[in-house]
Structures are given as structure tokens and as C-alpha cells.
Amino acid sequence: xxxxxxxxxxxxxxxxxxxLKYLLILILFLVLAFYFYNRTNNLTxxxxxxxxxxxxASHTVKNPPVKNLPVKNLPVKNPPVKxxxxxxxxxxxxxxxxxIEESKKIATKAKKYSLQFLVASPRYINRIKKExxxxxxxxxxxxxxxxxxxxxxxxxxxxxTLKKLDPYIELAKRKNIDYIIRTQNNDAVQQEAVVEEEKxxxxxxxxxxxxxxxxxxxxxxxxxxxxxxxxxxxALVIARNYYKKGDYKKAIIWAKKANQLNKSDAESWIIYAxxxxxxxxxxxxxxxxHIYLQYENSDAVENLLKQWEHTQ
Amino acid sequence: MNYLELAQxxxxxxxxxxxxxxxxxxxxKNTIESILNNNTKQLLFLTGExxxxxxxxxxxxxxxxxxDIIKFDIPFxxxxxxxxxxxxxxxxxxxxxxxxxxxxxxxxLYQNSNYIVVLDEAQLLSKDMIEIIRxxxxxxxxxxxxAMHEHESKKILKEPQFASRPHKxxxxxxxxxxxxxxxxxxxxxxxxxxxLAGEITKKHIKTIYKLSKGNMRVLKKLLFTSFLLIDxxxxxxxxxxxxxxxxxxxxxxxxxxxxxx
Numbered sequence: 001x002x003x004x005x006x007x008x009x010x011x012x013x014x015x016x017x018x019x020l021k022y023l024l025i026l027i028l029f030l031v032l033a034f035y036f037y038n039r040t041n042n043l044t045x046x047x048x049x050x051x052x053x054x055x056x057a058s059h060t061v062k063n064p065p066v067k068n069l070p071v072k073n074l075p076v077k078n079p080p081v082k083x084x085x086x087x088x089x090x091x092x093x094x095x096x097x098x099x100i101e102e103s104k105k106i107a108t109k110a111k112k113y114s115l116q117f118l119v120a121s122p123r124y125i126n127r128i129k130k131e132x133x134x135x136x137x138x139x140x141x142x143x144x145x146x147x148x149x150x151x152x153x154x155x156x157x158x159x160x161t162l163k164k165l166d167p168y169i170e171l172a173k174r175k176n177i178d179y180i181i182r183t184q185n186n187d188a189v190q191q192e193a194v195v196e197e198e199k200x201x202x203x204x205x206x207x208x209x210x211x212x213x214x215x216x217x218x219x220x221x222x223x224x225x226x227x228x229x230x231x232x233x234x235a236l237v238i239a240r241n242y243y244k245k246g247d248y249k250k251a252i253i254w255a256k257k258a259n260q261l262n263k264s265d266a267e268s269w270i271i272y273a274x275x276x277x278x279x280x281x282x283x284x285x286x287x288x289x290h291i292y293l294q295y296e297n298s299d300a301v302e303n304l305l306k307q308w309e310h311t312q
Numbered sequence: 313m314n315y316l317e318l319a320q321x322x323x324x325x326x327x328x329x330x331x332x333x334x335x336x337x338x339x340x341k342n343t344i345e346s347i348l349n350n351n352t353k354q355l356l357f358l359t360g361e362x363x364x365x366x367x368x369x370x371x372x373x374x375x376x377x378x379x380d381i382i383k384f385d386i387p388f389x390x391x392x393x394x395x396x397x398x399x400x401x402x403x404x405x406x407x408x409x410x411x412x413x414x415x416x417x418x419x420x421l422y423q424n425s426n427y428i429v430v431l432d433e434a435q436l437l438s439k440d441m442i443e444i445i446r447x448x449x450x451x452x453x454x455x456x457x458x459a460m461h462e463h464e465s466k467k468i469l470k471e472p473q474f475a476s477r478p479h480k481x482x483x484x485x486x487x488x489x490x491x492x493x494x495x496x497x498x499x500x501x502x503x504x505x506x507x508l509a510g511e512i513t514k515k516h517i518k519t520i521y522k523l524s525k526g527n528m529r530v531l532k533k534l535l536f537t538s539f540l541l542i543d544x545x546x547x548x549x550x551x552x553x554x555x556x557x558x559x560x561x562x563x564x565x566x567x568x569x570x571x572x573x
Contacts, residue, residue, distance in 0.1 A: 004544050007563040008553075014562060014573035 113162050116182035118154035128154055149237045232261035239271045248275040266298040319539035321503050322532045331372045334491040340482050353452045359465040360484035363529025366459040367432050383430040387437050391444040422453040430457045435464035446473045486526030493517045511556045519561055523570045537564035
């Protein structure tokens with residue numbers, strides 16, 4: 001068998017060629033599989049992209065973009081607080097749609113920043129607490145329920161600088177949770193919307209939600225709202241407004257209404273007593289506060305009583 | 313284990329000793345026997361691909377049948393010589409007659425006998441020879457078995473002298489994979505090489521069958537070359553090729569031209 005070595009070589013070449021054929025088929029198959037996988041992914045992405053566009057559009061309709069307008073100069077007069085609440089609740093229940101957001105940090109005089117996820121009426125307290133727990137499990141820290149005059153604000157990750165919020169903004173984006181950056185200073189509560197880049201129009205536009213100043217809300221408006229949904233905080237604001245105006249009788253009425261909704265909070269008692277005091281019913285005012293102190297401890301009430309005793 | 317001896321056992325042989333009976337062979341054999349017993353003398357055509365085992369089968373039936381068989385392996389005959397040979401087979405002296413008179417003589421000699429004239433490679437017969445065979449077949453003095461290649465047989469059978477006469481066509485086909493396996497293991501067993509039977513796996517049998525397509529001649533050639541290669545490897549200390557394996561089979565297939573590499 002003189003050609004054994006030659007046969008050996010030819011055999012090796014043949015085996016390589018044969019295996020190469022299978023290898024090429026395998027590679028072709030993998031390439032095709034990869035191509036189809038990518039194609040399917042792209043289709044899904046496009047679908048999601050369309051959803052985003054719709055959501056972005058709905059945002060711009062509700063809150064038309066304000067071009068080159070400094071945040072602090074935004075004119076807001078008695079903003080539709082109720083509408084705002086509705087919007088927040090609706091977005092929350094709509095499976096938290098993805099919002100393409102490019103966070104632009106707005107320079108303000110604010111001292112503290114936090115991520116606000118929810119604003120709702122205190123009667124939804126249980127749901128708000130549930131949401132708070134859910135956020136904490138997702139990784140947001142220091143979640144708080146902050147009560148403003150009318151609403152409860154669910155905020156997390158309060159910090160001194162906007163930069164510290166960045167990782168949590170990323171987290172919110174990843175989890176498809178709607179949020180706004182809430183800025184607080186000593187004077188009032190401010191809410192700033194995150195500026196969104198509209199890709200459809202290919203123009204950079206800034207969308208800023210209006211600043212809400214609950215304390216300046218119109219008393220009549222608040223009374224209407226109270227008629228629809230009786231709320232301690234609203235009643236208290238109305239009572240306080242009337243007291244400031246000097247309409248002590250009405251202040252007493254609204255303090256009573258507030259007191260019927262929440263007996264433990266000292267504020268309604270204080271306004272009631274102050275109004276009586278202003279109407280020269282000193283004894284009744286002091287008695288009222290003493291009754292309160294029998295049940296609850298309050299420095300504010302004690303201080304007020306001391307103050308009245310000194311003036312006498 | 314002596315692989316050279318094993319190689320020799322797969323060498324091309326036409327002796328009936330090494331003939332492997334498979335179901336196809338037995339079926340054809342039974343069919344021929346039944347025709348011989350129940351029909352009038354006529355022409356039988358045994359067709360099949362080259363290497364399928366027609367010649368071996370003819371050798372096999374030569375020993376198996378009780379009939380007297382006159383076998384012609386080489387068909388390059390002149391009609392007069394063919395007739396003379398037939399006369400000589402009866403121990404009769406051949407006179408210096410014309411072809412016509414010799415034909416009459418041969419018919420009268422075989423008229424009441426039960427002879428089978430077997431012609432291998434009948435596709436090579438000349439037209440004159442075909443005419444003589446036709447005349448002798450018509451005389452009903454002989455049975456004729458003509459073995460020929462499948463491809464050529466179609467052409468010959470379309471000739472009017474055969475098409476218009478009673479005849480039977482028997483087709484010998486390639487063996488199945490199971491028969492291929494049985495054949496290999498029987499041959500190995502005959503050579504007391506049952507140990508090697510363990511080396512030849514199902515996969516090897518599949519490859520052998522795929523390469524040979526069930527053709528007995530190709531199958532034998534492939535195994536013959538394989539064992540020769542192993543023998544060479546053992547004698548020349550080629551470590552990887554000392555046993556039966558796929559590589560040896562591929563090399564044998566390349567050597568025999570079954571694989572173009």
C-alpha cells in the first residue's frame with residue numbers, strides 16, 4: 001500500500017471539507033437566528049416608541065410648552081389643583097407609561113430636592129401608604145408623606161443637590177415610574193416639571209408644570225371643593241383664611257368643620273380659640289384650650305395659653 | 313488478527329462457496345424454480361446493476377438446481393461454435409454440416425431433455441447469436457437464462473424477436489442495510505474474527521452502506537481495501553489506523569474512487 005500517506009492526507013482534507021460544510025450551515029443558521037431576533041426586538045421597540053409618542057403628545061396638550069420662560073417667572077394663579085390630582089392618579093393607574101425624559105436641572109432658589117411620585121387627597125391615605133411601601137421595595141429611600149394645605153405628597157430621596165437624585169431618576173426611568181422633581185424652600189412648596197425633549201417635532205421645547213401655591217388658593221374655590229369632598233386640610237385652610245381676613249365668625253364655623261373631621265389635630269382648636277378670643281370671649285377660648293390639653297399634648301396650645309395669661 | 317486474510321475473504325470471487333444468500337436471492341431462486349416446474353420452455357432474463365451479484369447467482373444456481381445447466385461465461389461466440397459446443401455436451405461427434413443442419417441436429421439431440429442454457433453478460437451478444445438463441449428457444453428444446461445489465465436489458469427486451477415471444481424478466485436488486493450488516497458479520501464469523509465485529513459499529517455499517525449503496529461488488533471492494541489498509545498500518549506502525557475506524561473507511565472509499573477527495 002504505497003499510497004497510504006497520500007490517502008491519509010486526502011482523508012484529512014476530505015474530513016475538514018465535510019466539517020466545514022456543516023460549520024457553514026451552522027453559522028448561516030446562527031446569523032439568520034440573530035437577524036430574526038433583532039428584527040423582532042426592533043418591532044417591539046417601535047411599538048413601545050409609538051406608545052411613548054402618544055403619551056408625550058397628551059402631556060403637551062394638557063400643559064403647552066413654554067419656551068424660554070424662566071421658571072420663577074411662571075405666572076400661576078389658582079392652578080387647577082384638582083386637575084393635577086386627577087392627572088397624577090390616572091397616570092399612576094395607567095401601568096405607569098414610559099416617558100422619555102431628559103432631566104434638565106432647573107436653577108431655583110430651592111434648598112431641598114426630592115422625587116415626587118404622587119399627590120393625592122388625604123382620603124386615599126391607605127393607597128398612598130401602599131405606594132410608599134412599593135417604592136421603598138424598589139430601592140427608593142427616605143420616602144415621606146408630606147402634607148400640604150390640601151394634599152398629601154409622596155416624596156422620596158430628599159437631598160440638597162439635584163445631582164444626588166440622578167441615580168434615583170435613572171431607577172424611576174428603568175421601572176417606568178412617573179415622577180417630578182419637587183423643590184422646596186422655606187416660603188412655599190414648588191413643583192417643577194422635568195423638561196422633556198420632543199422628538200416628533202424635532203425642536204427642543206421645555207415643558208414645565210405650573211407651580212402650585214396651595215396657600216394662596218381662593219377661599220370660595222376651596223369651599224366649593226370642600227362641598228364636593230369634605231377634607232380636614234381644606235377646611236383648616238378656609239378657617240385660617242377667614243381668620244386672617246378678620247372674619248372670625250366664619251373662621252369659627254370652618255374651624256368647627258375641620259374639627260369634626262380631625263379632633264386630635266391642635267390647629268383647628270387653635271383657630272377656633274383664637275377666633276373666640278378675638279371676639280372677646282376670652283374665658284370660653286381658654287376653656288376650650290384647657291379641654292384640648294386634657295386629651296392631647298401640644299406645645300402650641302400651651303404657649304398660646306401662656307401668652308394670653310401674660311397679656312392679662 | 314490477520315487483516316490480510318480478512319481482506320482476502322472480501323476479495324471478488326464468483327465461487328458458490330462464498331455466496332451469501334439474502335432474501336432477494338432466495339426470492340429469485342424460488343421464482344426460477346417455480347417457472348421451471350410449471351411453464352413451458354422459454355427465455356428467462358436475469359437483470360440487475362453491474363456488481364449486484366448476477367454472475368455469482370448463476371454460479372450458485374448451477375450447484376443448487378437439479379436441472380442440467382450448460383453455462384457460457386464468455387458470450388463472444390460465433391453462432392456455429394455455440395451450436396457445436398451444445399452438440400459436444402451430449403458426447404456426440406460434430407459432423408461437418410452447415411449451420412442449418414447443425415441446428416436441426418442440436419434440436420433433435422435436446423428435444424426430450426431438461427437442459428438450461430445459461431449465458432452471462434448477455435448484453436454483449438451479437439445479433440447473429442441472438443437470432444440463434446431465438447430459434448433454439450422457439451424449438452422448445454432448451455430453457456434459456458440470459459443474465460445482463462439492467463440498463464442494456466431494456467434495449468434488448470424491446471427487440472421484436474424477444475418482445476413478441478413468451479419470456480420472464482427477473483430483476484436482482486441491491487441488498488438492504490440489514491442484509492449488508494448480516495453479510496459482513498457472517499463473513500467475519502466464518503473467519504473467526506468475531507472480535508472485529510465489535511469494532512464495526514452501527515455507524516460504520518451505515519457509512520459502508522451509504523458508500524456502497526447496497527452493491528455487493530462495491531461493498532466487497534470497500535471492505536477489502538479497508539482491511540488491506542489496516543494490515544499496512546499494523547505492519548508500518550501507523551498508530552491511528554491499526555483498528556477499523558471511520559478514517560480507514562474514508563481512506564478506502566477515496567482509494568476505490570467512491571469519494572472524490
